[in-house]
Amino acid sequence: MLRIFHDTRFDFIRWWRVAAALTVAFILAGLASFAVQGGVNYSVEFTGGTLQQVEFRQPPRVDDVRATLDRAGIEGAEIQQFGSPTEFSIRARGGDEGAGAEAASRRIQRALQKRYGASEVRVVRTEAVGPRVGAELRRGAIVAILISSLITLVYLAIRFEWRFGLAAVLSSAHDVLVTLAFLKLMHLEVSLTVVAGILTLLGYSLNDTIIIFDRVREDLKQKRQEPLRATLNRAINETLPRSVLTHATVLAATVALLLFAGEVLRPFAWVMTFGIFVATFSSVYVAGPLLLLIERRFPRALPEPRAARAAALRTDAPVGAR
Amino acid sequence: MSNLKYRLLVIAALVAASLWALFPRTVVERVKRNGVFVTDTVQRVPLRRGLDLQGGMHLTLEIDQSKGAVVNPSEALDRAITVVRNRIDELGVAEPIVQKAGDDRVLVELPGVDDPERAQAVVQKAAFLEFQITDESNALERALPRLDAIAAQVQPGPVAPGATPAAGGTVSPRPGTLGGLLTPGAARPDTAARDSTGRDSTRGDSGRSVASTDSARRSDSAGRPRPTNGAFSKAVQPGSLPGQYFVTEPDYVRLQALLDRPDIQAAMPPGKVLRWGADTIADPTRGVIYRALYVLDGRPIMTGEYLTDARPESDPVEGNKVTFTLNREGGRRFQNETGRHIRDYMAVVLDQRVMTAAQIQSAIGTSGQITMGGGTLQRAQDLAIVLRAGALPVPLKVAETREVGASLGADSIRNGLLALGIAVALIVAVMLVYYRLSGAFAVGALLLYILLTLAMLAGFNATLTLPGLAGLVLSVGIAVDGNVLVFERIREELDRGKPVRTAVDEGFRHALNAIVDTSVTTALTAVVLYQYGTGPVRGFAVTLLVGIVASFFTVLFVTRTFFMAYLASPTRAQRPLSI
Numbered sequence: 001m002l003r004i005f006h007d008t009r010f011d012f013i014r015w016w017r018v019a020a021a022l023t024v025a026f027i028l029a030g031l032a033s034f035a036v037q038g039g040v041n042y043s044v045e046f047t048g049g050t051l052q053q054v055e056f057r058q059p060p061r062v063d064d065v066r067a068t069l070d071r072a073g074i075e076g077a078e079i080q081q082f083g084s085p086t087e088f089s090i091r092a093r094g095g096d097e098g099a100g101a102e103a104a105s106r107r108i109q110r111a112l113q114k115r116y117g118a119s120e121v122r123v124v125r126t127e128a129v130g131p132r133v134g135a136e137l138r139r140g141a142i143v144a145i146l147i148s149s150l151i152t153l154v155y156l157a158i159r160f161e162w163r164f165g166l167a168a169v170l171s172s173a174h175d176v177l178v179t180l181a182f183l184k185l186m187h188l189e190v191s192l193t194v195v196a197g198i199l200t201l202l203g204y205s206l207n208d209t210i211i212i213f214d215r216v217r218e219d220l221k222q223k224r225q226e227p228l229r230a231t232l233n234r235a236i237n238e239t240l241p242r243s244v245l246t247h248a249t250v251l252a253a254t255v256a257l258l259l260f261a262g263e264v265l266r267p268f269a270w271v272m273t274f275g276i277f278v279a280t281f282s283s284v285y286v287a288g289p290l291l292l293l294i295e296r297r298f299p300r301a302l303p304e305p306r307a308a309r310a311a312a313l314r315t316d317a318p319v320g321a322r
Numbered sequence: 323m324s325n326l327k328y329r330l331l332v333i334a335a336l337v338a339a340s341l342w343a344l345f346p347r348t349v350v351e352r353v354k355r356n357g358v359f360v361t362d363t364v365q366r367v368p369l370r371r372g373l374d375l376q377g378g379m380h381l382t383l384e385i386d387q388s389k390g391a392v393v394n395p396s397e398a399l400d401r402a403i404t405v406v407r408n409r410i411d412e413l414g415v416a417e418p419i420v421q422k423a424g425d426d427r428v429l430v431e432l433p434g435v436d437d438p439e440r441a442q443a444v445v446q447k448a449a450f451l452e453f454q455i456t457d458e459s460n461a462l463e464r465a466l467p468r469l470d471a472i473a474a475q476v477q478p479g480p481v482a483p484g485a486t487p488a489a490g491g492t493v494s495p496r497p498g499t500l501g502g503l504l505t506p507g508a509a510r511p512d513t514a515a516r517d518s519t520g521r522d523s524t525r526g527d528s529g530r531s532v533a534s535t536d537s538a539r540r541s542d543s544a545g546r547p548r549p550t551n552g553a554f555s556k557a558v559q560p561g562s563l564p565g566q567y568f569v570t571e572p573d574y575v576r577l578q579a580l581l582d583r584p585d586i587q588a589a590m591p592p593g594k595v596l597r598w599g600a601d602t603i604a605d606p607t608r609g610v611i612y613r614a615l616y617v618l619d620g621r622p623i624m625t626g627e628y629l630t631d632a633r634p635e636s637d638p639v640e641g642n643k644v645t646f647t648l649n650r651e652g653g654r655r656f657q658n659e660t661g662r663h664i665r666d667y668m669a670v671v672l673d674q675r676v677m678t679a680a681q682i683q684s685a686i687g688t689s690g691q692i693t694m695g696g697g698t699l700q701r702a703q704d705l706a707i708v709l710r711a712g713a714l715p716v717p718l719k720v721a722e723t724r725e726v727g728a729s730l731g732a733d734s735i736r737n738g739l740l741a742l743g744i745a746v747a748l749i750v751a752v753m754l755v756y757y758r759l760s761g762a763f764a765v766g767a768l769l770l771y772i773l774l775t776l777a778m779l780a781g782f783n784a785t786l787t788l789p790g791l792a793g794l795v796l797s798v799g800i801a802v803d804g805n806v807l808v809f810e811r812i813r814e815e816l817d818r819g820k821p822v823r824t825a826v827d828e829g830f831r832h833a834l835n836a837i838v839d840t841s842v843t844t845a846l847t848a849v850v851l852y853q854y855g856t857g858p859v860r861g862f863a864v865t866l867l868v869g870i871v872a873s874f875f876t877v878l879f880v881t882r883t884f885f886m887a888y889l890a891s892p893t894r895a896q897r898p899l900s901i
Contacts, residue, residue, distance in 0.1 A: 001813070001901060002756050053730070102720045106439060124727035126438070133382065133721045144854035148847045155846065159839055193789045196851060196859045200796065200866070203847040207800075207840040211807065214836040242810045245756060246803040252748035253799030257792055260744060262737040264374075265792050272796060 005240040012236045012284050013229055013292070019285035023178060030181020040180065043191035046138045048131035049093045050105040054112060055122045059085040065112070072111030074104060083263040087124075101128040125264075141195045145176065148199060152206060160217055163294045168209045171287035175205045175278050182274050188267045197268040201275030204250070208283035211239050213291075228295050232288050243283075247276050326890060329883040337770065340777035344368070369780050370417075372787030372861050375735050377728030378433035379441055385426045386719040396425045398716040403428055406718075408711035409444055427721065438725045440704065448673045448717055449708035451626030453656075454595075456565030456667040456679060457617040461591035462558070468589045470552020473580055553580065561614060563667050563679055571602065571611040593620050600675040616669055616676045623659035623668070628652020632709035634702035635691075642702040645691040646709060653688030661685035672705075738791035745795050746772070749802055757809055759900035763884040764805040767876040771801050774872040779865065787861030797869035803840075804877030807833040809901055822899045826885050830878070841874045 034040075044051045062079055065088065069077045078091040092104055105128040112121045129137075149169050156165030179198055183190060215235030216228075224231070254276065258269035346367050373380050383406075385395050392398055399422060406428060407420045419431040435441045557573035560566070569577060580586050581596060590596065599614030632646040648656060660668070660682050669679040670692050677692050694702050749768065753761035775794065779786060812829030820828065848870065851863035889895045 001758070003813075102442075102723050105723070122727065123725075124730040126723065126725040128720070128723045130719075130721040132384075140854045144850050147854075148850040151846045151850065152843050155843060156839075192855065192859045193792075193862070196789055196793075196855065196862045199847055199851055200793070203844040204800065206843050206847075207803070210839045210843065211836045214839060218832070218835075238814075239810075241813075242803075242806050245752070245806045245810075246800075249749045249752055249802045249806075250796070250799035252752065253745040253795050256741040256745040256748065257795050259741075260737055261741040261792060261795070262734060264734065264788060265738075268789065268792055 003241065005244055008237045008240055010237060010240075011233055013233050013288055016285055016289040019281070020289070023174065023281070023286070027177050027181050030177075030184045033181070033184045037184075041184065041187065041189050042134075042138070043189045043194075044091060044101075044127055044129050044134070045192050046134050046141075046190065047093075048101055048129050048134035049091065050101050050108065050129075051125075051127040052090045052105060052108055052123050053082055053125035054088050054090060055124050056086045056088070056116065057120045060088075060116065062088075064115075065090075068111050068115040069108060072107055074108055074111070077108070087263075101130055104128070137192065141192070144195070145199065145202070148202065149173070156210070160213060161300075163291060163298065163300065164213050164217075167287050167291035167294055168206060168213065170290050171209055171282045172202050172206060174286045175202055175275075175282050178278050178282075179271060179274065182278075183267075183271070186270060188270055191267065193265070193268045194271055197271035197275070201271060201278065204275060205279035205282055208243065208279045209287040211242065212236055212283055212288070215239055216291075229292055232291065236284055236288065243280060247280055251276050326883070326886050329879070330887065333770070333880060333883060336774065340773045343777040343780045344773075367780075369776065370783060370785045371731070371735070372785045372790065373431055373433055373724065373731075374726050374788040375731045375786065375791070376433055377726050377731040378431065379435045379438040380722075380724040381428075381430040381432070381442060381445060381720060382423070382722035383428045383430065383446065383718040384721045386717040388719075389717065392716050395716070399426060399428065401715045402718060405712050405714050406430065406445055409707055412707045412711065413441060413444055415441070428718065434728070436728075438723070440700070442720065442723070444704050444707060446718055446720065447704075447708045448714045449626065449705075449711070450673055450713040451629065451709060452622035452671040453624040453659075454597075454618040454620075454622045454669050454671055455663055456563060456669055457591075457594050457619065458564040458666065461594050462565075462567070462596075462617045465589060465591045466552065466555045466558070469554040469586060472583075472585050472589055473553035476580065476583065476585075553577075558615065563681075565617040565667065565669075566679065567615040567617070568603075568612045569615050571613060574598070574613045577615075591617070594618065595620050597669070597671055597674055597676050600672070600677050614676065616679065618669055618671070618676075622671070623663070624648075624652065624656050626709060626713055628655070629709055629712075632706040634699060634706045636699055636702075640693050642694040642697055642699045643691050644694070644702050644706045644709065645689065648688045648690075650688070656690075657685045657687050734788050734791070738788065738795070742791070742795045742798070745798055749798060753802060753805070757901055759888075760809055760812075760885075763881050763888070764802060764809070766884060767805060767880040768798065768802060770880055771869075771872050771876040772798065774876065775865070775869050778868045778872065782864070782868070784864045784868070785861050786865070789859060790861035790865040793862045793865040794869065797866060797873065800844075801869065801873035801876070804833070804837050804873055805881055807836055808877065808881065812899070812901055816899065816901070821895075822897075823889055823895050825899070826889065830882055834878070837874065837877060841870050845870050 062081075065079055066077065069079075069090070069092070074092050076093065078089075080089050080091075081087070082089040090108060092108065093101075105126050109123050109126075112123075149172055152172070153165045153169045156168055176198060179201060182188075183194070188194065212232075212235050215238055216231055219231045219235060251273070254269055254273040257265060258273055261269060344367060385392050385399060385402075387395075403420055403422055407418075410418045410420060410430070410432065413432075415432045415435060417433055419429065421429040421431075423429050430445055432438075432441055554577070557569050557577055559568045561568050578598075594617050597616045597618055599616065603612045603614070604610075605612060628648045628651060630647050630649045630652075632644050634642065635645055636642050663682050664684060665681060667679055667681050670677045670690075672692070677694075692705070694705070746768070750765050753764045753768075755761070757764060772794075775797070778784075808829050811832045812825050815825035815828045815832075816822070845867060848863045848867040852860055852867070855863055
């Protein structure tokens with residue numbers, strides 16, 4: 001049979017400091033970008049304003065489009081090519097009033113049709129969101145992530161025990177931070193679909209963590225005389241073939257989305273593609289070491305001598321002692 | 323073996339049920355044919371596509387509380403929803419959705435709408451119809467000094483340079499204003515035919531009871547002494563009917579802002595209201611655009627609540643108009659009120675805008691009409707629709723709109739299906755190469771998974787959105803995870819030298835915990851997404867949730883059954899397993 005990474009004995013946990021440094025550096029880079037360029041790049045759904053996807057028959061000059069919009073009194077519109085050279089996305093803030101966004105979108109449409117002719121330009125997609133709705137959505141997205149974390153924590157505390165749950169949820173928090181840094185560095189816009197992507201990524205990363213923890217749980221039941229660190233390393237090694245294969249298949253799906261599913265879904269596909277790497281990384285290098293740290297802080301009462309376990313945790317004991 | 327037979331039967335039954343659920347069938351729906359909606363039967367796959375896939379318009383409306391708080395928003399909204407639904411039904415949209423969201427919002431989904439602006443206008447129009455008598459007591463003239471004084475405090479220096487006070491004169495001191503028009507007996511601009519103040523516009527049953535013979539009244543208003551140096555008095559020129567005035571378009575914008583001020587409102591003539599005309603009047607010879615301003619009695623003599631029917635009509639003389647019918651009680655009241663006001667002037671006010679104003683010649687009964695000025699027949703049709711459906715009990719404003727063109731939706735479906743096909747092909751290749759025969763079992767389970775997911779979406783009448791389609795593609799990748807978990811466990815058991823049948827059983831047993839835990843946590847996330855998401859994201863959550871259920875079942879039941887069927891033969895069970 002064809003086998004990859006079969007019966008490996010890598011000491012994954014040994015590299016946790018390097019891994020921690022890497023991920024902290026990445027998050028810091030994201031934070032620095034936040035500090036320099038301002039906060040999260042929210043889409044119009046969250047900020048309020050309008051987004052129009054416009055299709056021209058002939059590729060127009062971007063500065064001409066901009067001038068047309070300026071003349072129509074739409075200030076500071078963001079014009080970007082969207083996929084093909086004849087398609088553009090136009091983002092603009094709405095006025096101060098509630099109906100401002102919606103009125104602005106009509107103004108943009110009229111101005112463009114007047115300038116280029118009604119048959120030359122077609123608005124294929126419009127979104128106009130008032131500021132109040134935007135603020136509520138933003139709150140809703142944060143609440144959604146918090147609540148799903150809380151529910152997961154409770155579930156894992158029941159199915160495993162609280163230490164595992166806490167490690168898994170903290171590692172999810174790490175995933176959110178890293179993904180936000182990624183979005184910022186890639187200049188991707190945080191839309192509702194991207195938030196859905198982040199939540200899916202959380203679920204996926206959690207799956208990975210759970211599968212490793214499930215091995216740890218199983219191995220702990222056999223009550224081997226070995227430090228948790230060794231158990232964790234073995235669990236990661238044992239689940240390695242599964243991880244590689246599953247990540248490969250999911251990667252096939254996300255890359256297919258990235259390449260073929262079109263411009264609208266592209267940010268989502270980016271988040272999910274990145275998410276596969278985050279999930280792999282965090283389930284091994286974040287959730288694992290976190291579990292060890294929590295365990296060291298709050299050791300569990302096990303039949304084996306506690307002092308020996310604690311000592312084993314501190315020293316770099318050999319791993320994979322089967 | 324009966325267990326195996328029973329399992330195979332369950333799978334066969336599910337496949338049959340899924341195919342049946344997805345089989346194209348004839349459904350009755352409203353379809354667009356040559357520009358009009360007709361109810362028809364069409365053959366299609368019974369999967370509902372979201373607005374982002376089929377094109378259409380999504381509207382979120384909320385109660386507009388900017389002009390006074392609404393006492394019981396939730397209850398008012400319920401009534402508003404009924405009205406909105408009636409209007410949309412008349413607009414003729416295939417499968418519209420009107421839904422309450424929270425206490426103060428309405429979600430409206432209009433698939434296939436190709437004129438979103440019109441649809442929005444019909445949905446959002448308050449359609450509050452009032453009939454009010456115009457003021458004949460020169461109340462505004464008397465209030466003008468008061469209003470001017472307040473306006474002077476608000477914006478110092480409203481007097482334009484060169485505006486000399488011309489007390490007693492009706493000809494405006496500024497060149498190019500309405501002066502000539504306002505002198506007694508002067509002709510109105512030629513454009514007056516399309517004007518909101520059109521003559522002969524409110525007519526009773528007999529069709530001749532109202533006609534605005536306004537010349538008799540004109541002389542009074544023109545002869546009144548008026549101060550002309552204040553913000554108001556300078557802008558406001560008396561019109562041809564009692565209580566009617568004209569304002570130039572730039573002054574209109576300025577006055578509107580002033581009229582919103584509470585101190586100005588307090589200084590208004592008591593018992594009177596000011597209303598703007600619905601349309602502008604152009605004076606092409608001078609290149610000036612005017613808007614009418616009316617001073618009306620505050621109490622309407624009739625409102626649209628008694629209206630039972632409204633029909634658009636096209637008249638060669640009057641242009642497009644809407645004729646309406648009142649119910650019996652409304653007709654009686656209208657008859658009484660108009661009877662008391664014969665020779666007075668009545669304004670037809672829609673959403674606080676004066677549509678028409680004319681003299682009441684005799685008492686009006688149960689029917690009347692509203693002329694549209696220069697409006698198109700479609701505007702008359704739309705007005706008839708909103709009048710028939712009734713007024714909105716609360717003003718609604720647009721909080722959010724999304725419009726997706728049908729062509730973009732079609733592109734999205736094509737791209738999404740392409741991505742799905744490629745993802746499935748890649749995954750099938752990986753599974754077959756890596757797990758060989760067992761991989762083929764997994765592929766069988768995967769295909770069944772896709773079938774089941776789509777069938778469940780159809781069965782729950784769920785809506786497939788673009789993010790939902792993305793979720794489906796993604797879930798195909800994730801769905802094989804269960805199989806991978808099981809297969810790796812089986813390999814481990816085989817490594818320990820266990821016989822094939824035992825290894826398979828143990829593999830499934832050991833993988834169970836991990837599969838349950840991962841499924842449950844993902845399902846919980848999906849539920850949270852559904853709870854807090856809107857529109858397309860909800861579609862994504864539903865797809866995700868359905869996918870988890872389907873994947874859980876296909877891994878633990880279908881793949882298992884394939885193994886059982888394969889290993890039922892003792893000779894195969896003796897040979898090494900192809901995994």
